[in-house]
Amino acid sequence: MDGSSGAPAPAPIPAPGTAEGLRIPPVLLKTLVTVVVATIAYVTTNLINQDQNKLWQLAVSIVIGGATLIVQYMVDFERRLASVETGQQAHAREVADRLAGHHSEMRTLVDRRFTDISEATELFDALDHSMLRLDGVTRLARSATRVSSLGPGLVSAFAREEIDRLASVMENLTTMSADCPGENHDWLMALTKCTTGTMDATSSFVERNYWDSEPALRYLQAQAEAIAQRGVKVRRLFIVQKPEGVDPALLRLCEDQRNMGIDTRVVALSELPPNVRRGTTNDFVIFDETLCYEVEPDLLHENAKTTLNAREDHLRQRVKRFRELWDVGLSDT
Structure with a gap:
């Protein structure tokens, strides 16, 4: 409330000629303009020469009025034509912009597809020239x-x-090394199936219970097939801490594996010469002297990590270590 009586204020009256005021139809406006011009022409001719007859003055007025009407229509037509041309130009620019955008999108899409195709072609070409099976x-x-x-x-x-x-x-x-947590039996089986020459393996006291498991049976079966079908030479060195570790169970295990064609030996760490005793005792398998499968135990003597290593310096150390232990190992026969 602002202190007024509360009566609504009167609405403003639109000014004549404005968009909200009285609007004269174009045809009526042209007619009025024509009549006004014709009347002015008639009066003007009458004032210039009053001796002429009325018919001539009327004819002149009609001609001038008609010309005025025609000029009005021509001006209106030109204005509408200009508006149409402007609209068509704007529409043409809009269509051109859309086509340009669509062309740019299509070109980008085509370029990306060709890039993908080029990358796929390059990849398959590299695979075709590699030792991997393309299929x-x-x-x-x-x-x-x-x-x-x-x-x-x-x-x-x-x-x-x-x-x-x-x-x-x-x-x-690609760096010639890979690892994973725990023991990866799938890697061990795949490498056994791929081996064509030799398998040199160590088996420590940590792994004694492994040979009674189902994965061990499949591993031994794969080794037996490699020996029989591809002529692979398999050597396994069992490592114990002391000579007392060479018990009947270990001897039976050696005999069972020897019956499969695996050459076995046993070595007691406490009986090794000082220069041989120093070195790793982790379980490892050397395949074709080109790749080493190695298991690292934790403090609880559980297999904590598996590593694949094909680096020359590491392989050279593992091959040397296996030969040192194998040469001092005792055959169980």
């Missing part, structure tokens, strides 16, 4: 695509984890 990589890519098409879910998530794990292993192998 295996292709099968992996197609299978991964089919699994991902199943949509979100546990299966797709598991597939992504497996692909990431495999990609990580491949990236690590």
Whole structure:
């Protein structure tokens, strides 16, 4: 409240000629202008020459009025034509801008697709010239695509984890080394199946219970197949702390493996010469003297880490270490 009586204020009266005022139709306006001009022409001719007859004055007035009407329509037509041309030009610019944007998007998309195709071609060309099986990589890519098409879910998530794990292993192998937590029996089995020459392995007291497990049975079976089918020479050196560790159970284990074609020996660390005693006693397997599978135990004598190492200096040390222990080892026969 501002102290007024509260009566509503009168609405403002729109000014004549404004958008809210009285609007004269264009045809009526042109007619009025024509009549006014014709009247002025008639009066003017009458004042200039009053001796002329009225018919001539009327004819002149009509001609001038008609010309005025025609000029008005021509001006209106020109204004509308200019408006249409402006609209068409604006529409043409808009269409051109849209086409340019669409062309840029299509060009970017095509360039990206060609880049992807070029990268894929380069990748498959590199695979074709590598020692990897191209059909295996292709099968992996197609299978991964089919699994991902199943949509979100546990299966797709598991597939992504497996692909990431495999990609990580491949990236690590480019540095000639890879590792994983715990003991990786899958790596051990795959390497056994790929070996064509020799397998030199050590088995310490930490691993004694392993040989009664199901993975050990499959591992021994894979070694027996490698011996029988590919002529692989397998040597295994069992390491104990003291001579008392060479018990009947260990002797039976050696005999069982010897019956499979595996050459076995036993070495007691306490009986080794000082120069041989110093060195690693971790379990490792050397495949074809080109790659070492090594298991590192923790303080509780549990297998905490598995490492694949194909670096020349590391392999040279492991081959030398195995030969040192093998030469001083005792045959159980």
